Each structure stands twice: as structure tokens, then as C-alpha cells.
Amino acid sequence: MEFNKIIRGAARTANNEQSIYNILDAGFLCHIAFQHEGQTMMIPTAYGRKADAIYIHGSTKNFMLNQIINGSTICIGVTHLDGVVLARTLFDTSANYRSVVLFGKAELVTNPDERIEGLKIITENIIEGRWNEVSVGSENQLKATMVVKFRIDKASAKVREGGPKGDEEITNEVWSGHIPLSLKASSPVLDPKFGVELEITESVKHFCEKY
């Protein structure tokens, strides 16, 4: 993996493999940017990571997936918004975040074992343990599912944390500091359509403890 030099806000650089993996593993929603007939496009999707590979999936008819496996270098972004930073001036007002931007190529996964492994990596990244609780789907559903692997060629990461900086000289005595933000789960909602009360599973319990 190579690293892209960060020029603006260089102090926030977190360009090392472990930081990049930590940021990727802390979420499961990415945005994928690619080109179609010269036009830049972007679509959000779920992902999972194994080493320097990002797995994504979708319908075999999925427009983006069919586009991005064409051999061109695409771009994937993952950002966690960790808070707002309120300085004594708006100029020094900022946000806390962890973000990665990845460059690399995507390819169709055709090996049946790796297809299943890719789906497991995505599922386990979204909700650990769910893979063992439910079936993956029917043969026809599997056939209708495309698994795509993206290999990270170049990456960069930026992290900002803590309180305001740069407003040390401002004498206006107004509250300043930061307000943490994080993604939180609320109570699981049972699907009522089966008409049975069921206990939440280990994976659901674990998810609710994590978020």
C-alpha cells in the first residue's frame, strides 16, 4: 500500500496501514466514486475488509458494480463524523472526524469459495455473528449476487480530535469546546410479520453493545 501525501491540514495525517484499517473497520458504509462516460459518479454502499482488500456486493444487475470492474482506478471514501469543534471564532470552528480515501481497482470475484468468503466478510463487518444465525440465501439468490473485490493501491487518512485550536488570542468569553457525535443504536424492532415473539440473538445483542 502506498500513501498519498496530505498537503492541507498535514498535521491531521494518519497515513499508516494500521490507522487506515482501524478507520475502515470502525464502519460499514462507504462512498464509491467512479467514472461513467466521462462523468464522475458516486454511490454509497456497504463493505467489509480483509487485509488490503475491500469487498462489496450487490445485484448482478447493479449499475455501479458492473461499471467499476472495468479496470479503471476508482476511489472509495469512508468518513466517521466524531463531533463538532466550536472555537471562539468561526474561522477556527471545525469538525472531529476520521476519514480514509482509497484508490485502487475493483474486480469481479468469480471463485465460488471467495464469493462466499466475500459475503461473509461484508456481513460480519456490518454485524458480527449474524453469518452463523441465518442462511445466506437460496442458490438462485446467490447466483443473482455479484461480489466485487477492491484492492487498495494508495490510501490516505486524516484524523482530527479534541478541542479548538488557533483561537488562543480571542478574548470574547463565549463557551467554546467540542461536542462529540457518534452513531448509536436504539432498541431493536422485531419484524412483526411472522407474528411470533422471539428473543434477540447474540449478534443483535453484540451490535447494540457496540453502537
Place this chain on the structure above:
Amino acid sequence: MEFNKIIRGAARTANNEQSIYNILDAGFLCHIAFQHEGQTMMIPTAYGRKADAIYIHGSTKNFMLNQIINGSTICIGVTHLDGVVLARTLFDTSANYRSVVLFGKAELVTNPDERIEGLKIITENIIEGRWNEVSVGSENQLKATMVVKFRIDKASAKVREGGPKGDEEITNEVWSGHIPLSLKASSPVLDPKFGVELEITESVKHFCEKY
């Protein structure tokens, strides 16, 4: 504003101006995808909206801002992750979300009044009321700040909500349903560097009630 037809997951289409504005106004973090020397790139940033214009800002030396004002059509994505949807099969497992993808052109704002207005729109979108509590910054800081306006030419929105669908025939009696996720604020952290205890302001109070 034109709308881009959504082909995959067409049932989730929310292609009307009000839905698009509601999704945009529910957040302040976007990803901007653009091209640089033929390569697709993406960078996250804060934004604010007025009518069909999205304002963003940064340093006059900001690489992305200087790139995107070149007259090409760029792409902006905003996604709110609202939860995970756990069906009785992995095939029908999904996520709840609200997302918009916008296409349009960005231009440098040069009019001094609109520059200030743009900064106010961004600030108020992040934290309502903060604009009136602190100064915008010094003349030099303002000079070092670039304000860019993006006009929405084409847009699409997708919304998924509620519980699992498609697994009606699955007899495996395992907990299924959905787990809501949302961005939550925790207690504001006072900047200790001034050594004074200060009451939180109205904007901070309002932000913590909102999140």
C-alpha cells in the same frame, strides 16, 4: 432541478425536490467526487444549502476547491445511515438509509456579501445559532477563505426504512427486524485552555437537543 432515474431498488426512489432538500438539511457532511488529471477523487467536507445551491468552503489553498471550480460537472453525495435490517436470510438483509446524489457545477463565490452569506449558511447548517455567538474571524482569515457554490443540476434520492422484506417464506425462527442507528451527541466538552468555566450557549444547547 432534473432527477436521475433510479433503476436498481426503484421502490426506494424519493426523487422530489422536498425529499432531496430534507435529506440534505438533515446533515452537514458530504462527499465530493471530482476528476483530477483523469483520476476520480473524493473528499469529505461540510456544507450548507440554500434553495438549489450547496455552499462549501475552505482555505484558498485547498486542492479540491481549486479543482472543482473548473467548470466540470462534479458529484456530491450525502448519506444518513438509519439502521441495519436483519432478515431471516442474508440475501434480504439490508440497511435503512436516506441518501442523495447530486450532479452540478461549482463556482467560486467572489461577491463579498455572498461570501459572508455562504459562510453563514454553512455555519448555521452545522450548528444553528452559532453565527450570532462568535465572530467570523479577522480580515486576513476571511481573505484566506474560499467560498464555493455548487448548483444542483440533477439529483436523485433513495430512502429505505422499516423492517425486512423478501423473507416471508423463510421458516427458520430466528429474531429478525431492524436496529435503528442515529448520530447522537454526548456532553459538550469545554475547551480548558482559557481556564474559565463558561455556560454553554443557546446554539450548543440546541445542537445537543437536536442530536
